[in-house]
Amino acid sequence: MKAKKVTAAFLAALTGCCLLSSCGGSSSSQGESSAADSSKAVTVSTVTSSTAEAKPTEYDTTVFTVSVAGGWSAQPVADTLKKYDGVTNPDQLYIIKGGKTADDIMKYPYIWVSYYKDANTYASSKGFYQDAEDLAQTQIGERTWEGYKYTSSGYPGTCLTCKEGAALWVCNFVLKNSSGEITIQDEDVKSILSSLKAK
Numbered sequence: 001m002k003a004k005k006v007t008a009a010f011l012a013a014l015t016g017c018c019l020l021s022s023c024g025g026s027s028s029s030q031g032e033s034s035a036a037d038s039s040k041a042v043t044v045s046t047v048t049s050s051t052a053e054a055k056p057t058e059y060d061t062t063v064f065t066v067s068v069a070g071g072w073s074a075q076p077v078a079d080t081l082k083k084y085d086g087v088t089n090p091d092q093l094y095i096i097k098g099g100k101t102a103d104d105i106m107k108y109p110y111i112w113v114s115y116y117k118d119a120n121t122y123a124s125s126k127g128f129y130q131d132a133e134d135l136a137q138t139q140i141g142e143r144t145w146e147g148y149k150y151t152s153s154g155y156p157g158t159c160l161t162c163k164e165g166a167a168l169w170v171c172n173f174v175l176k177n178s179s180g181e182i183t184i185q186d187e188d189v190k191s192i193l194s195s196l197k198a199k
Helices: 002-053 102-106 187-195
Strands: 057-060 064-068 072-078 088-097 110-116 133-140 143-152 155-164 167-174
Touching: 064 072, 064 088, 064 110, 064 187, 072 102, 088 102, 102 110, 110 187, 133 155, 133 187, 143 167, 143 187
Parallel strands: none
Antiparallel strands: 057 064, 072 088, 088 110, 110 167, 133 143, 143 155, 155 167
């Protein structure tokens, strides 16, 4: 009889341990769930911060202005012809997707914007490319652009021009580079072209 009581007490204690163990597991799961929720909150916060950083910024070359889309950077172009007192050419600008300096045109896709106050001073480079092919006119914002596509050093390029009175906009695109790719139909590309404004 005494042995039966001891066995019953032992089983009761064992059951209690099992129940405590189960509760502990549940508590641990709740801890993991809370950690996961916390992780999700951090992720949402990061996305929000990233979105805020992606707002367009205005850039002024002193000759023209442009709204540079988030994820892009505007970089001055070296004044190779020494027409100006400064070291850069205010008639031109590199707008690079993913780049941080002018040297990044070597690895990122970009738009090389040039503004000619006198369209007659522009000489097209189309004749330098054996595979240059005319493109249909394309409407981007309030401007109608025309141009051609080509390949240079194995990478696809496009040149678009738009005449405004006596002046001319020329945009040369390196559409694909070792660290990225763009198209002239991308929304951020179209927003950049639409925002170009001569001073």
